[in-house]
Amino acid sequence: MSAPTQRAETDLTRAGETGVDLSDPRLTRFDLVREGARRNGIEIVLYEPRFPVPGSRVERRLERVVALLFLIAGAAGLGFVIAYIWWPWEYEFGPDSLSKFYTPVLGVTLGVSLFAVALALVAWVKKLLPHEIAIEERHDGASSDDDRQLMEATLANAGQESGVSRRPLLKGALALGLAPVGLAVAAPLIGGLIRDPHRPMYDEVGVSRQFHTGFHPGLNGGRPVRLVREDGTPIRPEDVSVSGQITVFPGIPGGTTNEFADSPTLLIHLRQADADELRENLYELNQGSMLGNFVAYSKVCTHAGCPPSLYEQQTNRLLCPCHQSQFLITDNARPVFGPATRSLAMLPLDVDEEGYFVAASDYKVPVGPSFWER
Amino acid sequence: MTSIVKPSRLKRRKQQLKEMPAATGRGLDERLQLASPPARSFLNKVFPDHWSFLLGEIALWSFVVLLLTGTFLTLFFEPSMDEVTYQGSYTALQDVEMSAAYASTLNLSFDVRGGLFIRQMHHWAALLFIAAIVVHMLRIFFTGAFRKPRELNWIIGVALFWLAFLLGFTGYSLPDDALSGTGLRIGHAIMLAVPVIGTWLAYALFDGPFPGELIISRIYIVHVFILPLTVLGLITLHLIIMFKQKHTQWPGPGRTNRNVVGERFFPRYAAKQGAFFFIVFGAIALMGGLFQINPVWLFGPYKAAVVSVASQPDWYVLFLEGATRLFPAWETRFTLFGEHYTLPNAFWPAVLFPGIVAITMFAYPFIEARLRKDKGIHNLLERPRDVPKRTAFGAAALTFYVILTVSGANDVVAKVFDISLNAMTWIGRVGVILLPAVVYLATYRLCLGLQQHDREVLAHGIETGIIRRRPDGGFYEVHQPLGPTDERGRGGLEYTGWTVPKKMNRIGALAPAVRGFFVPLEKAAPPSPAPTRAALEEPGPNGERPSVEEASSDQKE
């Protein structure tokens, strides 16, 4: 056994159970530390200096290392400040303009600075501070019997003072009085948030947005809504090549914005053979929704609402990139793979007198992800 | 005249300055009794010293970095969905219509000095925060640190995990870029999938149909006020309870269920903690500077018709994403009183599944205590091998989680490794059922095997590698017993659930093993006079030397 451990044990016996007399002039400062810990229920069982002989070469070298680390921290910190102020930071286009290194330089200087502080601190504590083992007693489990008895009495007394059990009137009044107060607090918090999903959003139309999209003719004064590009321009059939697709929006004010997030639609120009196949497969619901070899499907997935717009013109599939549902274009966009269970809704197509695409009516089923009362 | 007064006044000043700390201390003590035993016990508090006890600290310090960097970001971010036209310095989005939230994110990235750096640090700190929570939770789980009396702290920890999850989700939704908008859209669909009240719930949160005009400002107040405050409160409570109950410790020489062996809080432990804060902060700074994260300028503003292949949420949401991707196309539709109702597909993997996971996590300490009929108080940790069933269950659950997480990015995996996307989905579907069972059985056997070997070494001693020949011609290997033996050479040491030395150099009988990656061969052992005395004369409870600490100090001399 090494010497310091021995010393710790003799101190323990000298101190005994009663504690030491703090006025004893023979006590060292560490004796006081040990006594303080002991009075907290902690025994320092090992306390040994790393360097029993102060000022050794190893110790001086360690001191220098720690000092150097702090200086590195300072230098890197200074580097950070300098780079922060003077490095060209404004965005420039280009593969390796100097400004592209602004963020890396900040990160490296700050990171090195912080790491150096950490290294210095740890080296200091681990290599220079005395090595110590202390043992603290635990006090688990319930409080002492006395304490519990006193606590119980205190609580019971409070209950008795109020006399709730003796005074049923008060008890009832308490419940009846406070419950509405609680409700009054909760009401605006919850009530203010409530929006009826079934309430018509546009009084003149009388339809709920949960069940209808921007292609509802009611939003266009009763006339069929045009299909438009993202910039609002209408589309003629000859604008879409065979095996081509185009994302279309309702041609109403705000129709291309997120205000009508349920409305984006994929207009596809099928090859002759594929169009024939689709015509053969058409659901009852979708009869008459195609226009020539054109078909339009909702661009909102029936599973989780992402745009299933990965149009594969050879396999005739629409793939949703979020959960990989795959819809077969030549069969009413029926899901053939992945978690989706419902076909994409088909938008009934027509052309107006100027030869632009319009929606003959709104979608015949609610588009987008499933919900309870669908 | 004045020239004579000055030096003495200066001297007095100097003296006063020197005494200032002591004087301040006295003054504070007169008012607050800072020298009383409770205050001293705070400084003297003993903490056990083990690297695995620092994992939770990573989360703590990342949270501090999150608060610091997040405050900076609020100075520039504008939580509004008003349409603006971008006029900042990023050329590829010039004159594009976007929400004010997205425009201000671009501005703070490109037109605020150091803004991109701070934003990236914030995001890395967020990823690190939740990663550290998960790793910390795994440590608590596999070592049984959640057992009585610490169930309450486990519950707080699980709550913190889910709150961190929400903090992360709300945080990355804020920039209103096309990727985060897609995430929000899926979140909306998951709300719709809640039975009965789905549409009402979604309409309440989004103030109407998706996305409405308020969701960003609502998410903002939740992200910068409600959730951080709750998390801060719970972290404080978590630490107070840990302080009050004292930290658990590994079994070992001198360590019992009734004590804590370690270092006092002040100054050693506190200094190490301080240093660790700098390490976590430094790591986040390095990552924030060197690794580009969430380049929102590449994604563009959120438009309902815009999407990208490889759309993923941040990593901690991937397990839900994976569950949603793998779940088969099941949806229940039924008619009740003439009305049609749907139980949406997303309900199972995205509402019910996380609900079950959360409840299981909260209830786990009580479930295990009941199964093991264990009402005792435990302050000593268990090695994973000593509780094979828990370890195997944990490993299986982890496997399940990892497969779901990887499946959440299965299109990226399919692209990078050139595997069919549909095949990836099926690999995930089969793997998520099959692999956890395999891992359970394998882990269970592994635990038993490791235990068995420990017991064997305790009974027969360490294999020395020395082969002797018996008079009858047979060969045997000499074993070094770890403690006193009976006449048949069997050791009588009890199995105590702590490391059993298995090599001669672990008991000091050979030169210490060479550490490090770059030294290819261990040096030959110096010729030593028989096994050392330390090993033979003073075996600890496990046959180790009397105290590990002493041994390490021996090595240093």
Add this chain to the structure above:
Amino acid sequence: MLAGVLYTVFAPGLAAQDEPLSNDAQQGRAIYEQSCISCHGNNGQGVPGRGPSLIGVGEAAVEFQVSTGRMPLARQGAQAEPKPPVWRGEELERNVRYLSAYIDALGGGPRMPAGTDLGANGDPAVGGELYRINCSSCHGYSGGGGALSAGAFAPGLLDATDRQIWAAMLSGPQNMPVFGDNQLTPQEKADIIAFINTLSEDGDPGGVFNLGRFGPSTEGLAIFLVGIVGIVIATLWIAGKS
């Protein structure tokens, strides 16, 4: 017999052949009959189950498929894979020109503009908006490409030349839809190409490692492999191991 006669009259490919082939087209036919005919059949009629008809696909398709090495096909699979083209340098250019002339002679089709810097007068910001609505769903926000159904994939765009991108939009190779000039005008095509060039030419302002611009999936990997691993190594150094 009658059907045969009718076929000869109405099949556009053969009708076009009535005019004498230009010099280039004749060279093109020689190459075609050596390298392409086994899958695309006589006179580009196509062979069911092996290769589609090439009548009317135009020179854009030839340029895209041959210059990216997709054609001639190495093997039948989910999708033709890009590989180093069979010819190099000038020979490649020349042969593409010959084949284009031949395919054009078979049945016309969309034509490619001249020049190599087709994104020069494009506006990247406008192109970005068009890109995100038309292209990013398959090729990704940052042009890295992505997986499609059942083994098919959308290739990364950052290494493609301006001409290849233009040709792909025009001809809709493999599973890619066609974006004809009536849908995306030549100016809009130039905008899109300008945006893709921005993606490939602009460096990453956020650090020296861009993690493949994949977004959260690689970022999640990095936080564990770099962040957690690095800090745990630090804990091993700071704190005890027993």
